[in-house]
Amino acid sequence: MIKVAIMGYGVVGSGVYEILRKNEKSITKKTGGKTLEVKYILDLRDFPDHENPALFTKNFDDIINDTEVSIVVEVMGGLKPAYEYSKAALLAGKNVITSNKELVAEHGTELMAIAKEQNVNYLFEASVGGGIPIISPLSQCLLANEIEEIYGILNGTTNYILTKMVKEGADFADALSEAQRLGYAERNPEADVEGHDARRKIAILASLASGKFVNWKEVPTEGITKITRQDVAFAEKYDAVIKLVGVAKIDPEGQVYIRVSPMVIPRTNQLADVNDVFNAILVKGDSIGDVMFYGRGAGKLPTASAVVADVIDAAKHIHINKLITWKKVDNNFMIDPETVPCRYFVRATNSAVINDFSGAEDLGNENGEWFFITEEMTEKEFKNTLGDRGAFIRVLD
Amino acid sequence: MIKVAIMGYGVVGSGVYEILRKNEKSITKKTGGKTLEVKYILDLRDFPDHENPALFTKNFDDIINDTEVSIVVEVMGGLKPAYEYSKAALLAGKNVITSNKELVAEHGTELMAIAKEQNVNYLFEASVGGGIPIISPLSQCLLANEIEEIYGILNGTTNYILTKMVKEGADFADALSEAQRLGYAERNPEADVEGHDARRKIAILASLASGKFVNWKEVPTEGITKITRQDVAFAEKYDAVIKLVGVAKIDPEGQVYIRVSPMVIPRTNQLADVNDVFNAILVKGDSIGDVMFYGRGAGKLPTASAVVADVIDAAKHIHINKLITWKKVDNNFMIDPETVPCRYFVRATNSAVINDFSGAEDLGNENGEWFFITEEMTEKEFKNTLGDRGAFIRVLD
Numbered sequence: 001m002i003k004v005a006i007m008g009y010g011v012v013g014s015g016v017y018e019i020l021r022k023n024e025k026s027i028t029k030k031t032g033g034k035t036l037e038v039k040y041i042l043d044l045r046d047f048p049d050h051e052n053p054a055l056f057t058k059n060f061d062d063i064i065n066d067t068e069v070s071i072v073v074e075v076m077g078g079l080k081p082a083y084e085y086s087k088a089a090l091l092a093g094k095n096v097i098t099s100n101k102e103l104v105a106e107h108g109t110e111l112m113a114i115a116k117e118q119n120v121n122y123l124f125e126a127s128v129g130g131g132i133p134i135i136s137p138l139s140q141c142l143l144a145n146e147i148e149e150i151y152g153i154l155n156g157t158t159n160y161i162l163t164k165m166v167k168e169g170a171d172f173a174d175a176l177s178e179a180q181r182l183g184y185a186e187r188n189p190e191a192d193v194e195g196h197d198a199r200r201k202i203a204i205l206a207s208l209a210s211g212k213f214v215n216w217k218e219v220p221t222e223g224i225t226k227i228t229r230q231d232v233a234f235a236e237k238y239d240a241v242i243k244l245v246g247v248a249k250i251d252p253e254g255q256v257y258i259r260v261s262p263m264v265i266p267r268t269n270q271l272a273d274v275n276d277v278f279n280a281i282l283v284k285g286d287s288i289g290d291v292m293f294y295g296r297g298a299g300k301l302p303t304a305s306a307v308v309a310d311v312i313d314a315a316k317h318i319h320i321n322k323l324i325t326w327k328k329v330d331n332n333f334m335i336d337p338e339t340v341p342c343r344y345f346v347r348a349t350n351s352a353v354i355n356d357f358s359g360a361e362d363l364g365n366e367n368g369e370w371f372f373i374t375e376e377m378t379e380k381e382f383k384n385t386l387g388d389r390g391a392f393i394r395v396l397d
Numbered sequence: 398m399i400k401v402a403i404m405g406y407g408v409v410g411s412g413v414y415e416i417l418r419k420n421e422k423s424i425t426k427k428t429g430g431k432t433l434e435v436k437y438i439l440d441l442r443d444f445p446d447h448e449n450p451a452l453f454t455k456n457f458d459d460i461i462n463d464t465e466v467s468i469v470v471e472v473m474g475g476l477k478p479a480y481e482y483s484k485a486a487l488l489a490g491k492n493v494i495t496s497n498k499e500l501v502a503e504h505g506t507e508l509m510a511i512a513k514e515q516n517v518n519y520l521f522e523a524s525v526g527g528g529i530p531i532i533s534p535l536s537q538c539l540l541a542n543e544i545e546e547i548y549g550i551l552n553g554t555t556n557y558i559l560t561k562m563v564k565e566g567a568d569f570a571d572a573l574s575e576a577q578r579l580g581y582a583e584r585n586p587e588a589d590v591e592g593h594d595a596r597r598k599i600a601i602l603a604s605l606a607s608g609k610f611v612n613w614k615e616v617p618t619e620g621i622t623k624i625t626r627q628d629v630a631f632a633e634k635y636d637a638v639i640k641l642v643g644v645a646k647i648d649p650e651g652q653v654y655i656r657v658s659p660m661v662i663p664r665t666n667q668l669a670d671v672n673d674v675f676n677a678i679l680v681k682g683d684s685i686g687d688v689m690f691y692g693r694g695a696g697k698l699p700t701a702s703a704v705v706a707d708v709i710d711a712a713k714h715i716h717i718n719k720l721i722t723w724k725k726v727d728n729n730f731m732i733d734p735e736t737v738p739c740r741y742f743v744r745a746t747n748s749a750v751i752n753d754f755s756g757a758e759d760l761g762n763e764n765g766e767w768f769f770i771t772e773e774m775t776e777k778e779f780k781n782t783l784g785d786r787g788a789f790i791r792v793l794d
Contacts, residue, residue: 015684019541019684023541023542023543023683026543026608027540027541029608030540030720031720032720125538131682131684131685131686131688132688133530133534133537133538133539133688136533136534136537136538137530137533137534137538140530140533140537140706140709140710141522141530141533141534141703141706142530142702142706143424143427143705143706143709143710144416144420144424144701144702144703144704144705144706144708144709145420145702146420146423211423211426270670270691273667273670285528285702286420286698287412287416287528287698287699287701287702287705288528288692288693288698288699288702288703289528289692289693289696289698289699290692290693291528291529291530291690291691291692291693292689292690292691292692293688293689293690293691294667294688294689294690294691295685295686295687295688295689296685296686296687296688299686301683301684301685301686302684302685302686304541304684305539305541305542305682305684305685306538306541306685307541308540308541308684309537309538309539309540309541311541312537312540312541313537313540316719316720320717322713323427323428323429323713
């Protein structure tokens with residue numbers, strides 16, 4: 001019998017409880033006969049109608065001082081008090097499972113190191129891609145590969161909005177309103193639409209793939225708020241769609257290029273077909289080539305199922321560190337993004353701009369806006385040439 | 398230092414050796430500091446030009462009697478002598494890693510049980526989907542789910558042939574010749590085009606997902622040799638493509654429906670875009686919904702990278718069984734496929750046939766062949782109605 005504490009009884013926390021209860025029998029089989037029992041649920045709110053109100057506590061000490069509890073699920077979100085609680089639990093020799101991408105992106109390095117020292121695990125499959133298995137494949141199934149590139153649609157909210165703009169010709173504001181009405185976007189949508197959520201996720205993936213801590217604050221990030229209906233329509237003429245993409249490339253010397261921004265994706269690319277709230281992550285390894293993972297990137301049960309998978313994994317490795325880790329290194333290994341070549345989809349303010357880009361492909365014009373696609377050039381060269389004569393979106397090649 | 402023996406130095410075996418050498422440094426990091434060293438390569442052939450001819454042996458006893466060897470890679474293929482060797486290695490307390498789907502489908506139950514008794518592992522990620530992580534996600538990341546359905550394009554050769562028929566209007570014989578010319582199909586293509594390869598793979602996946610041994614010999618299997626250019630063209634009119642699909646469904650009582658056959662796949666389905674030699678596997682879980690895994694299903698380095706990932710995993714769990722298993726059960730849990738409802742794409746020999754299928758959708762006719770799609774009905778009812786008046790392909794809904 002393994003005792004579990006759940007910290008945070010919101011959407012994901014209640015999903016974790018539900019799955020542990022519903023699939024109890026099959027889960028016991030999968031742990032090799034160890035039953036998983038929830039002993040505590042930590043939440044400041046009251047849940048008088050819960051089937052087992054005795055599980056609830058408002059006091060973290062109940063959990064940390066209970067030596068029976070060997071697995072703590074942290075699904076509170078945010079840094080405070082999640083960081084302090086997670087650290088304390090690990091230092092007390094308990095396994096910690098989380099879906100909290102903010103915490104992993106900010107303090108994952110330290111928490112994994114403590115887990116290793118304590119011979120327990122800090123696992124975070126649910127922090128990226130919701131229910132889609134990606135952390136575990138990266139840190140296990142693809143281990144034989146040097147990972148050269150990861151790119152993906154990492155945020156369901158923005159993908160829903162952009163899908164609506166592509167399929168229905170909606171403009172950004174209307175698509176956002178609809179997403180809010182359906183509960184796909186928060187009342188304050190900034191974390192999603194400005195790319196901050198995707199930024200943390202790509203930083204986590206890049207850290208895992210490179211073995212070096214990539215600070216999410218150093219990820220150049222652009223959101224989708226400035227994408228217009230016309231951008232979508234002219235991208236369509238090029239047989240492409242616009243999506244918010246997180247990209248990380250790791251060169252043979254271990255230098256890392258990373259970015260979150262909207263990208264123009266030709267329809268021949270598998271990512272172009274990833275619509276609505278779905279996520280997809282493409283990994284390129286030196287041996288395997290391209291492999292893609294696709295599924296629901298958010299939602300109560302998908303995310304909770306990833307958490308519970310980690311709980312089962314921790315139960316199978318109760319005092320064996322799984323060696324999922326990255327290190328902080330001092331030297332600068334980030335590639336200057338201005339030096340990276342790319343093609344650009346341009347919305348220019350006058351017809352003459354295209355003449356400054358040799359080999360550019362003209363896509364036409366509408367209402368005083370001229371659209372074209374450049375040849376490949378560094379971002380520095382591109383921006384110098386364009387100046388303030390237009391807006392642009394990078395092309396995914 | 399962990400000593401490894403590779404049995405079989407064909408395409409996959411040489412790829413395993415190559416990856417272990419090329420990525421040696423990073424692999425050592427990933428095992429937590431244990432270096433993996435190839436001590437033996439077993440093959441009856443001579444490789445005088447190899448960089449290290451001293452590794453080669455023709456005598457299995459060298460491996461089995463060497464207590465230093467703790468991981469054996471079996472990439473010989475076939476049942477003889479792979480079965481005998483794998484069993485002996487496991488009984489000697491060595492971990493065995495394989496890409497051999499025939500052996501896993503035939504004797505996996507016994508070999509996993511021996512591994513468990515011996516506290517070692519019998520791992521077979523590379524047996525399904527080449528380099529695509531699927532065995533490990535199924536047996537780990539998706540553990541919190543009751544798996545309800547798995548379906549996928551599991552054979553790259555047939556997918557290449559069918560893609561050529563769809564995209565170029567080639568007929569089967571020409572597409573097969575081209576696949577043979579490019580080395581995607583064997584001189585004797587039967588194992589691929591008759592569906593035997595896909596059959597073993599879906600049996601392995603169904604066994605893992607249900608926890609019960611599904612005998613590959615009991616998987617109803619149809620190949621692609623009878624698909625005509627006209628089938629492809631009329632499916633296109635329905636905005637669908639034809640692919641060879643393995644399907645396994647597991648109902649809430651644990652009853653299993655399984656089949657390998659060509660299917661008509663509407664273009665709205667993600668699988669419709671999986672082309673050429675790529676594979677894709679879609680898994681439906683009760684919590685996660687649909688999740689898809691996509692990549693190269695075969696080839697030297699993709700397959701070898703999956704083998705090496707298992708080698709690393711075994712190195713991290715050198716005397717800890719990972720509890721990846723299924724059991725032989727005596728009672729019959731297979732659903733009679735004739736009772737399962739489906740829609741059917743029909744190529745009928747006369748225009749009157751459609752009248753016997755109420756609600757059927759007429760797709761037109763050409764050269765004395767009439768094409769239509771039926772409403773959903775059981776296979777038994779459908780076959781009784783159609784009789785010998787045509788051929789059919791199931792529709793994937």
